[in-house]
Amino acid sequence: MADNQEEREGRSRPSRRPQRESSYTRHNRRFCEFCAEGIEHIDYKDIDLISKYVTESGRILGRSRTGTCAKHQRMLTRAVKRARHLAMLPYTAEHARGGGAYT
Amino acid sequence: MRTYELVFIAHPSLEEEGLQGVVDDVKGFVTEAGGNVVDVDHMGRRRLAYAIRNLWEGYYVLVHADLEPSAVAGVEHELNLREDILRYLLIRLDEEE
Numbered sequence: 531m532a533d534n535q536e537e538r539e540g541r542s543r544p545s546r547r548p549q550r551e552s553s554y555t556r557h558n559r560r561f562c563e564f565c566a567e568g569i570e571h572i573d574y575k576d577i578d579l580i581s582k583y584v585t586e587s588g589r590i591l592g593r594s595r596t597g598t599c600a601k602h603q604r605m606l607t608r609a610v611k612r613a614r615h616l617a618m619l620p621y622t623a624e625h626a627r628g629g630g631a632y633t
Numbered sequence: 634m635r636t637y638e639l640v641f642i643a644h645p646s647l648e649e650e651g652l653q654g655v656v657d658d659v660k661g662f663v664t665e666a667g668g669n670v671v672d673v674d675h676m677g678r679r680r681l682a683y684a685i686r687n688l689w690e691g692y693y694v695l696v697h698a699d700l701e702p703s704a705v706a707g708v709e710h711e712l713n714l715r716e717d718i719l720r721y722l723l724i725r726l727d728e729e730e
Contacts, residue, residue, distance in 0.1 A: 575640070575676075575695075616640055616722050617681035617691070625683045 562599035564606075572605040574612035577619065584610060587623040634699045636671065641712065641721035642691035645678065652692050655717055659696060662711040668700035685719045697726070 564572065574580070583591050583598070583606055590610050593603050613619040620626035643655050652675075660670045676693035685691070700708065705723065712721050 612722060612724070614682075616642065616693075616720060617683055617685055618679075620682040628684050628689075 560597045562597060562602055564602035565599055569602070572602070572609045574609040574616075575618070576609075577613060580606070580609055580613055581619065584619060588614075588620045588626070634668070635702060636726045637698050637700050637705065637723055638726045639696040639698060639708075639721060639723045640676075641694055641696075642681070642685070642719040643694060644717040644719060645688055645690040645692065647692065647717060651717075652694075655715070656694055656696075658715075659694075659712070662708050663696070663698045663700065666700060666704035666707050668698050668704060668708075670696060670698050672697040688719065691719050 572580070583596055585591060590607060593600070598606060610619060614621050639659070641659065643652055647655060656673060656675075660673070663670050672695075674695040676695055678690060678692050681689050681691055709721075709723060712718055712723075
């Protein structure tokens with residue numbers, strides 16, 4: 531990812547969508563943290579790790595926000611869904627409060 | 634034979650002795666289905682992220698077992714019948730590690 535970005539900026543030819551990327555997105559998109567750590571498998575029981583990739587309301591953060599690569603995002607998504615099934619993570623914040631139609 | 638990972642949440646009112654009974658029953662399901670239990674890990678009494686049957690706590694137990702793929706449905710059936718097991722997750726382990 532980072533290499534591509536440098537390459538794009540190095541050329542004088544304008545790239546396809548530089549203006550559409552806000553500084554916020556670009557700042558957050560760096561590299562895949564799982565690749566950097568050399569993680570081969572994301573364990574759904576590792577709540578401390580997984581909860582970093584979930585919002586307060588319980589939604590999974592997108593790749594554009596975290597910089598995770600496609601392969602690890604798939605693993606992460608699966609891990610989050612398994613953890614939710616086992617009530618280790620909430621499906622939604624409302625659900626976690628015991629409200630709504632799910633109780 | 635494949636290795637499977639089972640995590641189940643047992644009813645919080647069981648206490649330690651009752652929990653041991655449930656764990657023994659679950660081991661029995663596996664062995665009766667022609668499998669063998671590799672490992673049992675008590676993850677302890679934990680708070681649930683949301684209420685299941687109006688309960689906010691449960692005993693988490695992790696079991697690793699070798700099972701014939703055709704025997705999995707039978708084990709799941711037994712687990713479904715248990716009222717003292719709030720929830721379980723039974724997944725194949727070998728493809729991922």
